[in-house]
Amino acid sequence: MNNRTLKKYFPIFVLPTLIAFMIAFVIPFIMGIYLSFCKFNTIRDAEWVGIKNYINIFSDDKTFVQALVRTVKFTVVSVVIINIGAFALALLLTRKLPGTNIFRTIFFMPNLIGGIVLGYIWKETLDTLTRKIFKLPFAYTGRNFGFWGLVLVMCWQLMGYMMIIYIAGIQNIPEDVMEAAKIDGATPFQILYKITIPLVMPSVTICLFLTLSNSFKLYDQNYALNGNSNKTSLLALDIYKTFYGASSYAEGRGQAKAVIFFIIVAVITFAQLGLTRSKEVES
Amino acid sequence: MSENEVKTEELTIPQKREDIPEPKIGAHAAKVIADTITIIVLTCLAILFLIPIAAVVMNSFKKKIYLAQNKGNAFELLTKKSWNGFKNYTEGAKAVGMTSAIKNSFIITIFAVIVLILLTAMTAWYLVRVKSKVTSIIYYGFVFSMVVPFQMVMFTMANLADMLGLTTVTGLIVLYVGFGAGMCVFMFSGFVKAIPIDVEEAAMIDGCNPLQTFFRVVVPMLRPTMITVAILESMWIWNDYLLPKLTLPTEVKTIPLAIDACTGSHGTYQLGWLMAMLVIAIIPIIIFYLSCQKHIIKGVAAGAVKG
Numbered sequence: 255m256n257n258r259t260l261k262k263y264f265p266i267f268v269l270p271t272l273i274a275f276m277i278a279f280v281i282p283f284i285m286g287i288y289l290s291f292c293k294f295n296t297i298r299d300a301e302w303v304g305i306k307n308y309i310n311i312f313s314d315d316k317t318f319v320q321a322l323v324r325t326v327k328f329t330v331v332s333v334v335i336i337n338i339g340a341f342a343l344a345l346l347l348t349r350k351l352p353g354t355n356i357f358r359t360i361f362f363m364p365n366l367i368g369g370i371v372l373g374y375i376w377k378e379t380l381d382t383l384t385r386k387i388f389k390l391p392f393a394y395t396g397r398n399f400g401f402w403g404l405v406l407v408m409c410w411q412l413m414g415y416m417m418i419i420y421i422a423g424i425q426n427i428p429e430d431v432m433e434a435a436k437i438d439g440a441t442p443f444q445i446l447y448k449i450t451i452p453l454v455m456p457s458v459t460i461c462l463f464l465t466l467s468n469s470f471k472l473y474d475q476n477y478a479l480n481g482n483s484n485k486t487s488l489l490a491l492d493i494y495k496t497f498y499g500a501s502s503y504a505e506g507r508g509q510a511k512a513v514i515f516f517i518i519v520a521v522i523t524f525a526q527l528g529l530t531r532s533k534e535v536e537s
Numbered sequence: 538m539s540e541n542e543v544k545t546e547e548l549t550i551p552q553k554r555e556d557i558p559e560p561k562i563g564a565h566a567a568k569v570i571a572d573t574i575t576i577i578v579l580t581c582l583a584i585l586f587l588i589p590i591a592a593v594v595m596n597s598f599k600k601k602i603y604l605a606q607n608k609g610n611a612f613e614l615l616t617k618k619s620w621n622g623f624k625n626y627t628e629g630a631k632a633v634g635m636t637s638a639i640k641n642s643f644i645i646t647i648f649a650v651i652v653l654i655l656l657t658a659m660t661a662w663y664l665v666r667v668k669s670k671v672t673s674i675i676y677y678g679f680v681f682s683m684v685v686p687f688q689m690v691m692f693t694m695a696n697l698a699d700m701l702g703l704t705t706v707t708g709l710i711v712l713y714v715g716f717g718a719g720m721c722v723f724m725f726s727g728f729v730k731a732i733p734i735d736v737e738e739a740a741m742i743d744g745c746n747p748l749q750t751f752f753r754v755v756v757p758m759l760r761p762t763m764i765t766v767a768i769l770e771s772m773w774i775w776n777d778y779l780l781p782k783l784t785l786p787t788e789v790k791t792i793p794l795a796i797d798a799c800t801g802s803h804g805t806y807q808l809g810w811l812m813a814m815l816v817i818a819i820i821p822i823i824i825f826y827l828s829c830q831k832h833i834i835k836g837v838a839a840g841a842v843k844g
Contacts, residue, residue, distance in 0.1 A: 260667055263747045267663035271718050272675065278715025279682045282690035282697055289693065297696045301831045346575050353576065359830065360583045361681075366826050366833070368776025370793040371818045374800065374811060378596070379589040382612055410586065415837065422838055471686050474778050478797075493688045494779075509692060514691040523684045 290509040295502070317484065318511050322490035328401065328488060329469040332408045336465050337458070340413045344420035345450075361414035369411075373478020376407045378432035380479075400479070400486030407475050412468060416461045423457030424450065431462070455529075463526040471519065489515055567620065597625050597812035604808040621809065626817070629799065629810030634788075635817060638795035645706060645791060646775045649713040650767050657718050658763065661725030662755055666734075676726065682719035687779060690716075695783040704784050712784065713774055721766055728762045729755070768829075768836040775822075792818050 285297060290307055292300040311318045343361060347354050364372065380403045408496075427450065435445050451458075473490040480486040487495060493515060495510035544769040595615050596604060603619040613619075630636060662776055664672045694712070732755070740750045756763075785791070790798065793833055797816055799811040826833060 257667055259741070260663065260747045263663070264667075265824075266748065267659045267751075268672075268675065271660040271714070271722070274656075274711050274715035275679065275682070275718045276715070277697065277701065277703070278694060278712045279685070279690060279719070280678065282693035283682075283685060285693040285697075286690055297693055297700075314645070336772055346579060348570070349575065351572055351576060351579075357579050357583055359827075363823070363826060364586065364832065365837070366772060366822050367819060368778070368793055368822075370778045370796055371778070371815055374796060375589050375593050375815055378812070379592055382592075410589075414586075418834055418838055473688075474776075474793075477778075490686070490688050494691070499694050505692065512686075512689045512691070516685055519686045520684045 257519055287513060289506065290513045291506075292509075293503055294507050295505060298534050303321045303506065307506040308514075311510055311514070313494075315507055317487070317492050318489075318497075318514075321487050321489050324401070324486070325470060325488045328404060328472075329466060332412075332469045333462060333465045334404050335405065335408050335457050336416055337461055339409060340416035340461065341420050341458075343413065343417045345446075346464055347417070350420055356431070358414075358418070361417055363414065364411045365415040367411075369472075370478050372407060372411055373475040376403065376475075377479050380406075400483060404472075404476060404486065404488075407479060408469060409471070411475070412465055419457050419461050419464075420454065424452035427453045448511055459530055460533060463522070463529075467519065467522060467526075470522065482509025507536075546746065553573060568769035572817070573829050593812050593815050593819075597809065597816045598622070598626075599812075600808060601807050601809055604812075625807070625813035629813045631805070633795045633798045633814060634790055635814055636793050638790040639817070639821075641706060642775060642792040645709055645713070645781075646771050647821065649710045649717075649774050650771045653711060653714045653717050653721055653762055653770055654767050656714060657726050657766075658719035658756070658759055659751060660718070661722045662751060664722070664727050665726050665729040666737075676722070679719045679722040682716075683723060687716075691779065691783065698784050704786060706785075706789065709781060709784055712780060716780070717770055717773070723757065724766050726764060727758060732758050764832055765836040768833055779837075 289297065289300055289302060291302060293303045293306075294300040300492075347358055431449060431453075432445065435449055440448070471490055472488055473494070476486070476488050476491045477494075481491070484495070489511075493508055493511045496504050496511060592612055598615055598621055599619045600621040603613070664676045694716075698708060698712060700706065736758075737750050737754055740754045745753065775795065777791075778797070778823075781791045781794055782797075785794070796811070796814055799814050
């Protein structure tokens with residue numbers, strides 16, 4: 255390739271994307287880090303205050319630590335439930351039964367519906383379920399159902415998605431391995447534990463991290479389902495509320511929270527990259 | 538001839554089967570029972586999956602009083618008494634400006650995705666083919682942006698967009714191109730690396746300039762990836778709520794913003810409107826899904842592996 259000719263085309267090939275990228279990401283990101291050490295209302299009236307914002311998050315403003323604990327809990331619960339459920343569905347749908355395609359279509363569909371629409375669909379459903387059908391004393395906006403309601407919505411949305419990935423993984427298992435195990439007299443449970451699960455481990459890693467980062471960064475569903483209650487805010491919603499909430503000059507704290515949020519997400523992502531890389535080497 | 542062929546096949550198949558030990562009758566019956574139970578379980582689950590959507594569709598046709606907090610039951614079947622026709626649809630759409638929201642959502646999604654795919658494919662190709670310090674810094678910049686959650690840049694981006702006058706539909710498209718560039722460049726460069734360079738070199742020797750080479754040689758080879766990326770990005774942009782909420786002025790809405798507006802102030806808005814608007818919001822998604830299901834499932838699975 256004649257690199258020198260191509261090189262001259264930088265303004266056409268790269269510059270437009272780069273300008274948009276600068277406006278939408280690079281400049282906001284750098285300013286975001288700087289502003290987390292400032293007191294400000296808009297980006298023009300920033301005043302350097304050092305690490306005061308970070309100290310405030312952990313001393314005065316209790317919502318951040320609470321939201322962090324809640325987010326970790328929520329993430330663990332939904333990752334476990336979603337993956338077990340999705341794997342079970344995938345096992346059932348790879349048995350070559352009639353109607354498999356219809357089931358797959360139905361289970362996957364909620365994944366395409368956006369968080370806001372999904373959240374409001376479930377808000378009304380949960381409301382009727384709790385108040386009218388089971389006559390529970392607390393409503394979905396209360397402490398208890400908010401958390402579990404969110405888990406339920408998350409399962410509804412992500413199970414079909416993870417199921418698709420698990421199905422692909424199971425279908426990739428060479429058929430002769432299965433045949434050999436059957437001829438050797440392995441029971442279905444032995445096949446599951448000794449063959450299916452070890453061989454779909456790459457899909458498991460992908461799904462674990464996808465559900466992990468999706469649950470950890472959850473915003474839309476959380477906002478739609480229980481945006482008006484502080485007691486069920488996850489991290490992303492808590493950051494939004496700090497920025498755009500009622501208290502004045504809280505923006506610095508919001509930005510500091512956002513930086514910590516970013517660091518946690520980055521650590522999770524790099525852990526994922528490291529894990530998938532090492533897995534690839536093994537196989 | 539053809540009859541003979543069929544007959545020989547019929548004859549050979551049973552012969553082959555004799556090699557395999559015959560399954561016991563008990564085992565066969567057990568399999569039938571297990572299959573039946575599986576199908577019943579799956580059907581129940583599928584119904585549970587669909588109930589919330591079905592309830593919303595049904596309730597979108599109910600009169601206000603049948604949806605009231607303390608009176609109605611959202612799972613009560615629609616009757617002649619509670620039937621409200623399409624009133625919720627027409628009144629709701631008028632109240633929240635759904636028609637213009639649908640228009641905006643389509644404009645933003647279609648244009649942002651087309652511009653995004655075109656520009657980032659060009660960028661990715663350039664970054665892979667021209668090796669220098671600058672290009673690798675730019676490339677890693679794009680990759681890095683994939684790790685950063687939206688909340689990190691949310692406030693500053695909205696402020697900057699305001700200062701630059703990007704708080705319009707066109708401005709929003711620019712922001713989507715910028716914020717989506719990271720993942721697109723990453724996915725495209727992965728595939729460009731796998732394309733043999735010889736074809737491009739041949740095109741260059743034959744006198745194509747880089748633009749011609751890109752559009753006539755590279756784009757046709759990138760097409761499957763472009764479809765995958767386009768599906769992933771359009772799902773994101775179509776459903777996105779926060780970015781348009783933070784940048785667009787309140788009177789300009791996309792579908793998620795219009796849905797949110799249905800719940801705005803309790804006195805003036807009705808639950809039936811919300812239901813009707815939810816149905817309107819779901820219809821395009823279901824049409825999109827059923828019409829290109831294969832591409833979507835493939836794309837989503839590919840996106841999972843890459844990102």
